[in-house]
Amino acid sequence: MPVDKNLRDLEPGIHTDLEGRLTYGGYLRLDQLLSAQQPLSEPAHHERCCSSSSTRPPSCG
Numbered sequence: 759m760p761v762d763k764n765l766r767d768l769e770p771g772i773h774t775d776l777e778g779r780l781t782y783g784g785y786l787r788l789d790q791l792l793s794a795q796q797p798l799s800e801p802a803h804h805e806r807c808c809s810s811s812s813t814r815p816p817s818c819g
Contacts, residue, residue: 768774783789797803
């Protein structure tokens with residue numbers, strides 16, 4: 759492979775098919791982490807407003 763594109767052949771034994779394997783989200787246990795959130799406001803709402811009015815959630819006015 760050309761060196762000018764900063765590419766090289768993969769070494770033997772490197773796995774590229776990761777289907778069915780642990781994902782990064784699974785490794786971090788994101789489902790458990792996100793389910794542990796306990797909103798402080800009633801009703802729960804998005805705490806961070808975006809700067810662009812076109813992407814601002816309705817609750818941010």
